Structures are given as C-alpha cells and as structure tokens.
Amino acid sequence: MDVSEAIRSRRSIRRYKAGVKIPKEHFEQILEAAMMAPSGCNMRPWEFAVVEDREILSEIMQIHPYANMLHTASAAIIVCGFPQEESSPAAGLWPQDCGASAAYILLESKGLGYGTCWCGVYPNEDRVEALKNIVDTEGIPFCIIAIGVPNEDPAPRGKYDPKKVKFM
Ligand SMILES: Cc1cc2nc3c(=O)[nH]c(=O)nc-3n(C[C@H](O)[C@H](O)[C@H](O)COP(=O)(O)O)c2cc1C
Numbered sequence: 001m002d003v004s005e006a007i008r009s010r011r012s013i014r015r016y017k018a019g020v021k022i023p024k025e026h027f028e029q030i031l032e033a034a035m036m037a038p039s040g041c042n043m044r045p046w047e048f049a050v051v052e053d054r055e056i057l058s059e060i061m062q063i064h065p066y067a068n069m070l071h072t073a074s075a076a077i078i079v080c081g082f083p084q085e086e087s088s089p090a091a092g093l094w095p096q097d098c099g100a101s102a103a104y105i106l107l108e109s110k111g112l113g114y115g116t117c118w119c120g121v122y123p124n125e126d127r128v129e130a131l132k133n134i135v136d137t138e139g140i141p142f143c144i145i146a147i148g149v150p151n152e153d154p155a156p157r158g159k160y161d162p163k164k165v166k167f168m
Helices: 003-009 024-034 054-063 094-111 125-135
Strands: 046-051 075-081 115-120 140-148
Touching: 003 094, 024 046, 024 075, 024 094, 046 054, 046 094, 054 075, 054 125, 075 094, 075 125, 094 115, 094 140, 125 140
Parallel strands: none
Antiparallel strands: 046 075, 075 140, 115 140
C-alpha cells in the first residue's frame, strides 16, 4: 500500500478481532516508523509503551472515558513525551513531535493491515497523571493508540474542503 492510499483509506477503528496477537516484529516496524517522524531540533523526545496485558488494558479503560475499543484491541501503544528545558530552541515543541510520531504509527499500522484509534490524553491532567502511574514512565503520556485487526470497515471519507485553504 502506498502512502497516499494509506492516508486516504485510514479510519479510526473501534471494533477489532478479539484475541489476535500482533507479532513483535510488527510492533518494532511500527515503532521504527514512529521514531522516523520529524522532530523539532531533532530532539526525538518520545518513548513508547506497548501494552498487551489485559489487566493493564482494563485499568486504562477505567481512567479514559473514550477508550472502550481496547476491549477487543490487541494492544495499546502509549506515546509519551519529554519536554525540553525552557532555554532550548526546542522548548514547547514536544507535543508536536509526539503528534507526528503518532500519525506515523497510524499510517505504518494501516500499511501492515492493522486498524488503530488515537485516544487523546495530554493535556487532560487527570488522564496524564493516572496513565503515568499505570505505565510507570518519567515522560508525559501524550496519547493512547489502540491497535488490532479491524472487525469493521468504515468507508473512506473525502475531506478536502477548499474553504479551509488559502493559496497566496
Ligand atoms: C487528538 C485526538 C484525540 C482523539 N481522542 C479519541 C478518543 O479519546 N476516543 C476515540 O474513540 N477517538 C478519538 N480520536 C479519534 C477521532 O474521533 C477521529 O480521528 C475523528 O472522528 C475522525 O475520524 P477518522 O479517524 O475515522 O477519520 C481522537 C483523535 C485525535 C486526533
């Protein structure tokens, strides 16, 4: 699948084939793509937790009100970020870096035949703190990405809106 097709056919998937195990090589390929995302001053201020443990996935569903798709997902990938010091030229850019890596996760997963759903965490303080404890990270949990083999096939959306574009 080429990049354009992956972008145009990707949809958020909230129903997955339960019980499917994703091979470790696929997680590594997906996270390699995540780490190839552009990053301000090339700081790459990210870390990723792959959660397959059903008990931990249940804990995540208890602290995130819109992540019920984890019931059938094979795993959750938690993207965590590390802010740079105020004096750094990259100060404040970490959420953009994490967002770029999250988008790469979605597209690489799509290319491998997996469905995903991005669930927002940062900047909701309650979700950030609760997830920090669950995944035991020094970083700031930025988003949760549910991943699995799709059990639904939502139609691609055409979204080009010329009103939102200015050519100058
Ligand atoms: C920052 C962000 C936060 C999101 N949070 C959630 C979420 O908590 N739960 C959920 O089911 N979907 C979540 N989504 C998915 C959006 O609902 C979805 O991308 C949007 O409705 C467009 O649909 P599509 O992804 O199928 O094109 C989130 C997406 C983004 C980018």
